[in-house]
Amino acid sequence: MTDSLPITNRSRLRRSHPRGHFDRETINAILDAQPLCSVGYVMEGKPYVTPTLQWREGNHAYWHGSSASQALRAGRDAEVCLSVSILDGFVLARSGFHHSVNSRSVTLFGTAFKVEDPVEKLAKLTRFVNGLFPGRYADLRPDTAQDLKATTLLGLKIEEGSAKIRSGGPNDEEADYALPIWAGVIPVQTEIGAPIPDPRNLDGVAMPEHVREFKLGSAYGKKQE
């Protein structure tokens, strides 16, 4: 049986129904592919959106930041909307109206909770580092009690939300296919560049595999689950 989120009033898609997905497999794949996210919250009735990195553990998404962060203080025990969107391409159609983008996105709704327990907090942050860079955490100078205190960690249970995916070429009006207009897709993707070692690295310290072989989303899929 496919494990899916319920379709609620705020998570159902008003338009483009075929592009909507509620199964966890699709939602998780998008969350795991792109750590960059936007967290929306409300302060004094007004909307705020903060870019940050998210990571997933099972049916929870987490993000973190400075304990001094206004966004993290506002998000605690408050309603948030977490959005991840990946631009996969520009879709050039035969009319301006039918131009579009290929993309994968996830929108999650819920009440954020703060992870207070230092042991759990450290475990989550370890997972965050190792999720991006498999095995890196064990090589690092351990986080101190002060480091942990200065870090606020928020989580959200993945229980309300949806994914939206658009792929493929343009969908033009049938009559427009007779026009001599170039249509198609310009693909967009994220490229990882050559790592830049810190000039203060000690002599003889080799570039680790998690840097040499770095790939977005790789750790989650291949090494941890």
Add this chain to the structure above:
Amino acid sequence: MTDSLPITNRSRLRRSHPRGHFDRETINAILDAQPLCSVGYVMEGKPYVTPTLQWREGNHAYWHGSSASQALRAGRDAEVCLSVSILDGFVLARSGFHHSVNSRSVTLFGTAFKVEDPVEKLAKLTRFVNGLFPGRYADLRPDTAQDLKATTLLGLKIEEGSAKIRSGGPNDEEADYALPIWAGVIPVQTEIGAPIPDPRNLDGVAMPEHVREFKLGSAYGKKQE
């Protein structure tokens, strides 16, 4: 004199002050570099974030979508928060705590307005297409009155907000530089792939220059302003 936005209570940066920028040149450069944005708004007291494309004309940012869109209806004459964020790299430090990302982001606040006048609406949408693909709009089947009616166009005056930029290598605790840990930056960038022509393109229709030479942000900087 540098043209800058005022520093308001919600746009000032609580932390990392040196990373904050309020001058229009910096803000505009980030908006022009990345059309993908997240628009935050409030419905019935709850936060919503919708990914969409934005474009800039002078001191205004615009975005559009279906007139049936809940996000666009909610955003009209309502407070919104428009966020653009570009991930430039992962910063690997010698402790988990000092890991970071290099990024450029802009956060704008204000009340969205709807562009109702059909002539102005068409002009803005033309600019949107030509901003991404210089000269393309003139080649297309013109938008119909129905196309325009089905499109809602929202705008936001760029008058409150800020940019935040982090670049360079890790900033570790001085003592940690003595540790034999690889530190540095893994750069991330957006790559444009080879265009994929629609199989239904007519024979002899050549790939236009705005497709062959497509580059994100190029049109704004070089051809229109």
